[in-house]
Amino acid sequence: MTTSPTRMDAPTRREQILKEAARLFAERGFHGVGVDEIGAAVGISGPGLYRHFPGKDAMLAELLVGISERLLAGGRLRVAESDGDPAALLGALVDGHIDFALDDRPLITLHDRELDRLKDEDRKRVRQLQRQYVELWVEAVRALHPAADEPEARAAVHAVFGLLNSTPHLRTPLARPALEHLLRNLAHGALASLAR
Amino acid sequence: MTTSPTRMDAPTRREQILKEAARLFAERGFHGVGVDEIGAAVGISGPGLYRHFPGKDAMLAELLVGISERLLAGGRLRVAESDGDPAALLGALVDGHIDFALDDRPLITLHDRELDRLKDEDRKRVRQLQRQYVELWVEAVRALHPAADEPEARAAVHAVFGLLNSTPHLRTPLARPALEHLLRNLAHGALASLAR
DNA sequence: GCCGTACGTTAACGCTCATTAACCGGACAA
DNA sequence: TTGTCCGGTTAATGAGCGTTAACGTACGGC
Secondary structure, eight states, X not given: OOSOSOOOSOOOHHHXXXXXXXXXXXXXXXXXXXXXXXXXXXXXXXXXXXXXXXXXXHHHHHHHHHHHHHXXXXXXXXXXXXXXXXXXXXXXXXXXXXXXXXXXXXXXXXXXXXXXXXXXXXXXXXXXXXXXXXXXXXXXXXXXXXXXXXHHHHHHHHHHHHHHTTGGGOOOOOOHHHHHHHHHHHHXXXXXXXXX | OOSOSOOOSOOOHHHHHHHHHHHHHXXXXXXXXXXXXXXXXXXXXXXXXXXXXXXXXXXXXXHHHHHHHHHHHHHHHHHHHHTXXXXXXXXXXXXXXXXXXXXXXXXXXXXXXXXGGSOHHHHHXXXXXXXXXXXXXXXXHXXXXXXXXXXXXXXXXXXXXXXXXXXXXXXXXXXXXXXXXXXXXXXXXXXXXXXX
């Protein structure tokens, strides 16, 4: 661990690289982007990246592991804050996921698109983090809708992720608050259908 | 046009290739799959594919244009059959999209993942078909929920697509009818939130 | 019996691209 | 002043891969 991810000073070169790499990978796919391009995006050229990362794979790995960890950490925080109120928890999970999806659209895209390009070890780690995050949601959903059995709740959670993660593909004139509001309503509308 | 896509005789070599290419592209991405691999999947080797397609790009193009055309054709058919009943139309659109998503999971994945790999001309064609399909949905949604303005309806339609298209990512023990039922309920639940 | 077409094969070409080598200037501590 | 990281540079390397060349075989029509 070099520096904390939450600061307000200028972004380090490393962070610039990660940010631009995320954007480019999301736009044209991992294999569709060359290291020279990533370098150019931060003002250095090609092999200069190797002063900061052992390879192209490592950038993707760090991005995907990072997203998954932040999602899970955020989810756990909300569980802890919810004090056992299922409705409040699910609301907080939805809001948190929306914030994340709208803040980091490129990362969301990468998250379900480029997982297979990782080395076995990294892929396992990301999958494990994703699984735990889903688990959080499944438990929250089932607490609120006991009528739904486990596989049903799990599929519904995946579907709601698909709904919320649709925003990167979208070029809409809607202002951010309106979009947040809309997504929240859609998500809760979908989940409400589990009540029977 | 060589042969009709709806027959019951053995699939032609061309069709085998398209099917396997779709699967492989969906699994590992367009750039992640080599022509030798596609060839191997149908029992011939690498360059033999060039007897059936002018190049790797052409396979992707035919797949994406094909999906988009079938989706749009299906949508138009349902509009024609709905006789102006908005609720029935939206129900039919949802059911049709679910069928498609569950029948052709690899294609659904490709559809929103590899569009940028196409030559300009093909990409334009696919985008235009997609746009028209979305338009169908937007009109159906607005007919049923006049309270929603146009950008809102459009964003909601994209979100519902995200919801319905989430199934390829999913490995669920749910049987197909149960999954169809669940997705239908989730989609209608989400859309119902537009009623205010 | 002959010929053209359809459909394969393997070998070679050429380009792209990640990675490595070799080199360099500047900041800065001793 | 001198030495040593740090963060760059450009040039070379080497693998992978799409595509083309050159060649072979079965078969259907005439």
